[in-house]
Amino acid sequence: MIQLDNVTKQFPGGHEALSGLTVSIDKGEMVFVTGHSGAGKSTLLKLIALIERPTSGQVLVDGQNTGQVRRRKIPKYRRQIGMVFQDHKLLYDRPVADNVALPLIIAGVGHREASRRVRAALDQVGLLRKEKQNPQTLSAGEQQRVGIARAIVTRPKLLIADEPTGNLDPDLSLEVMRIFRRFNEVGVTLLIASHDIALIDKLGCRRIELEDGRLQQPGHDEFVEDYTEVPLPQGGLDQWR
Amino acid sequence: MAVTRHSDAVAPVRSAGPVTIWLSRHTATAAASFGRLVRQPFASLMIILVIAVTLALPAAMNLVIKNFAAISGSWDDALDFSVFLDTGLTVSEAEGIARLIGQRADVADVQLITADAALVEFKQQSGFGDALDHLSQNPLPHTLVVRPSPANTAQSMILLREELTSLPETDIVQVDTEWVQRFHAILEIMQRAILIGAGLLGLAIIVVIGNTIRLEIQNRRDEIEVTKLIGASNAFVRRPFLWSGFWFGLFGSLLALGLVQYGLYLLQPTVARLAGLYQSGLTVLTLDLRDSLSIIGIGVVLGLVGSWFAAARHMRAIEPK
Numbered sequence: 001m002i003q004l005d006n007v008t009k010q011f012p013g014g015h016e017a018l019s020g021l022t023v024s025i026d027k028g029e030m031v032f033v034t035g036h037s038g039a040g041k042s043t044l045l046k047l048i049a050l051i052e053r054p055t056s057g058q059v060l061v062d063g064q065n066t067g068q069v070r071r072r073k074i075p076k077y078r079r080q081i082g083m084v085f086q087d088h089k090l091l092y093d094r095p096v097a098d099n100v101a102l103p104l105i106i107a108g109v110g111h112r113e114a115s116r117r118v119r120a121a122l123d124q125v126g127l128l129r130k131e132k133q134n135p136q137t138l139s140a141g142e143q144q145r146v147g148i149a150r151a152i153v154t155r156p157k158l159l160i161a162d163e164p165t166g167n168l169d170p171d172l173s174l175e176v177m178r179i180f181r182r183f184n185e186v187g188v189t190l191l192i193a194s195h196d197i198a199l200i201d202k203l204g205c206r207r208i209e210l211e212d213g214r215l216q217q218p219g220h221d222e223f224v225e226d227y228t229e230v231p232l233p234q235g236g237l238d239q240w241r
Numbered sequence: 242m243a244v245t246r247h248s249d250a251v252a253p254v255r256s257a258g259p260v261t262i263w264l265s266r267h268t269a270t271a272a273a274s275f276g277r278l279v280r281q282p283f284a285s286l287m288i289i290l291v292i293a294v295t296l297a298l299p300a301a302m303n304l305v306i307k308n309f310a311a312i313s314g315s316w317d318d319a320l321d322f323s324v325f326l327d328t329g330l331t332v333s334e335a336e337g338i339a340r341l342i343g344q345r346a347d348v349a350d351v352q353l354i355t356a357d358a359a360l361v362e363f364k365q366q367s368g369f370g371d372a373l374d375h376l377s378q379n380p381l382p383h384t385l386v387v388r389p390s391p392a393n394t395a396q397s398m399i400l401l402r403e404e405l406t407s408l409p410e411t412d413i414v415q416v417d418t419e420w421v422q423r424f425h426a427i428l429e430i431m432q433r434a435i436l437i438g439a440g441l442l443g444l445a446i447i448v449v450i451g452n453t454i455r456l457e458i459q460n461r462r463d464e465i466e467v468t469k470l471i472g473a474s475n476a477f478v479r480r481p482f483l484w485s486g487f488w489f490g491l492f493g494s495l496l497a498l499g500l501v502q503y504g505l506y507l508l509q510p511t512v513a514r515l516a517g518l519y520q521s522g523l524t525v526l527t528l529d530l531r532d533s534l535s536i537i538g539i540g541v542v543l544g545l546v547g548s549w550f551a552a553a554r555h556m557r558a559i560e561p562k
Contacts, residue, residue, distance in 0.1 A: 051470075051561050072474075079472035089467045106473045110262050150471070 001027045001158060001189040002048060007057030009043050009213075017043035018213040020057070025191060027157075030184040032200045033193040035210035041193035044210070045160050048191065049083060050074050062157060079107055082151030082188075084161035088143045090135040090150075096122070097131040100149045107154060121153040122146075125179055141172035148179055152188070159183065161192045165199065173199055267480070274484035277457075285489075288453050292493025292540065295446050297500040299439035300528070300536055304501065306432050308526050310425075320398075323415040324385040324405050328356075335383035338410055342387060347401050349390040356381045382412060443543055450489050450547030454482050458555045470561040479552040483545060490544020494537045501528060 002025040009018040018040045025031050033041045046052040047059050050066055059066040062080070069077045090099050097118050104114040122128045125145035127138075135143050144164060151159055161180070165173035177199060184190050194200060200207060209216035278285045324342075326335055332355050343351040354362075359381045364373050389401055406414045458465065465478050505527055512525050528536075 049470075075469070075472045075474040075477075077472075078470070083471060085470075089463075089470065091464050091467060093464070102468065103471050105266065106468065106471065106477055108259070108262050108266070111265060 001025050001029070001062055002191060003058075003060040004044075004047075005058040005060075007047065007054045007059060009040075009047065009052060010055040016213055018047075018054070018210075021210075021213065021215060023208055023215065025189065027189055028184070028187050030180065030190040030203075030205045031192070031208060032205055033191065033208045033210060034195060034197060034200065035216070036195070039210040040213040041195075041210055042162055043213075045162050045191065045193055048158075048160055049081060050077055075106075079103065079154065080156055080158070082154065082156040082159040084144070084147050084151045084159065084164045086163035086166040088135075088147040090143060090146055092134060092136050094134075095132050096127065096135055096138070096146050099135060099146055100131075100153050103150060103154045117153055118149075121149040124152065124182075125149045139172075141168050141175065144168060144172075144176055145179065148176070152183060156188070158189045158191070161190070163193055163195070165194060165196055170199070174202070177203055270480050271484045271487075274481045275488055277481075278485065278488050288449065288489055289492045289496055291449055292446050292489060292544075293496035293500055295442045295449075296494055296497035296536060296540055297504075299435055299442055300497060300532070301501050301504055302435045302438075303432075304505075304526065304528065304532075306428055306435065310428055311526055320389070320416060320421070322385075322387040322389070322402060322405060324387055324408075325412045325415070326383045326385065326410050327412050328380075328382045330383055330410055332383065334410070335385070338408070339385050342385065342405070345401075347390050347393055347397055348387055350388040352386040352388075354384045354386065356383050359384060443539070446490075446493070446540075446543045447547040447550065450486050450544050451551040453489065454486055454548040454551035455555055457485060458482060458551065458559070462559055465556070465559045466561050469559070475556055479549075479556055482548050482552045486544040486546075486548025486551075487541060488544070489548075490540040490542070491537065493544070494540025497540065498528065498533055498536055 002023070004021055004023040007018055007021045008016065010016045017038075021040070021044070023044075033044055035041050043052060047054055047066070048061055050069060053067070064077070066077070091102070097115070100118045100121055101114050104117060109117070119128060119131070122131050125148050127142060127145055127149065130138060130142065135146055138146065144167075148161075148164070151161075159180070164180075165176050168176060173196060180190055180192065181203060326338065330338075335353055335355065339351045339353045342348055356379045360373065360379050363369070363381065367373075387405065389398060393401065402414055402416060405411060468478055505525060508525065
């Protein structure tokens, strides 16, 4: 799904965020990128989202060489990727449902189909009852779930998340991760940047550890918690798929 | 009817056609932009007022010129030729010529002012009465006042004048058109000046709207960044701002029309009095449908151009980081 070949990213001023990084993520994997602040986690995600371009090396996403995606085609490219941000990046001038509907509106999905999918996505994150509320009235954890609903409403094959639990307490963090886990179960590839190693260990996913823009040691930890015990929302995932 | 129809329950949820979606999205965006306009009534009203005044000025000036042109146009029709005959002619000879000219198709009416009649009138009006009494003979010629028929074109008027001049009994043919021509020239200069002024004012509208849209873009910077981040194209992000420009232009031009019409309404009694003094059917030309539509069209186009410039200029600068 994601293939980085000897990727280097140097920012103006000479700081090298990534140095000759080679990473491969398969379809259907759920992978965490860890490392200290400034290790290059965010830069890696930004290269995938085409917010930044590599100084050298290749980034392939779903068989597509991102180096060949021209500036005008970036919006179309981004629409195939779901993105979740640490600060949610919700729009507070409109209700939850409209926030979640935004990617569908951008993609030109019809009104009826859009509202159906918005409800399905909100149901997935357990916020169907709050669709008419303003995001500002929601807790941080709920806001992040709205952000996740927005990321998955277009049913992307790839979801990238930059510190999605950065502002959440451990309980809420776990809840968010479980939601991610459920999407992974239905085939979504996930790449999540996080520094919450204790939480990642609980989930038992592959970890890409970065240090100073280089690969530290790829590891695959054992499952500590059986995530399959997490109850599925009513109607199960078939409803969403 | 042998047409089977899928029931809604069975048929998969189909999205509407692309045109329908495009239209409904535009309608939604237009409504949202309108909503933002209404939520800031004071700021919006200020901008609309600026646009209205800026549009109303050249529109009103143009109307004034049009009215003058209409009045002077009626003067054109009323132009008479004064044909001064040779001094040696008798009254009956002059009458003969008058009849002859009167038979022409391009002449509506001929009036003979005999030399004696002219002298009497001149004595009365010039104040030289006593001096003129000392003259041994009447120095004035017989004069024909020839009124050309209204069907005449500018060309046939020149021809008529030439033919009247070339009559053997004619001394001079005088047409008092020069001052009318001068007046027309002045009107034309004013019209051009208004055109230039209108162009500059149009530029001002573009700047005003562009600046307003620029501020709006600044205010919604985060929103633009987020929508771009989740895959919105520049065209998508630009759309609400173009609609804002459209609304400003539309309401500005509508208010401009209102201002001009109100101005005309204020002028109406004065004009009526003037018309009364001249005992003429002088009426003020008002904005007709074509004028009104062009003002609205110009307003809308300027609004779109202004917002387009601002959007194109500032949208590229906002990229997700």
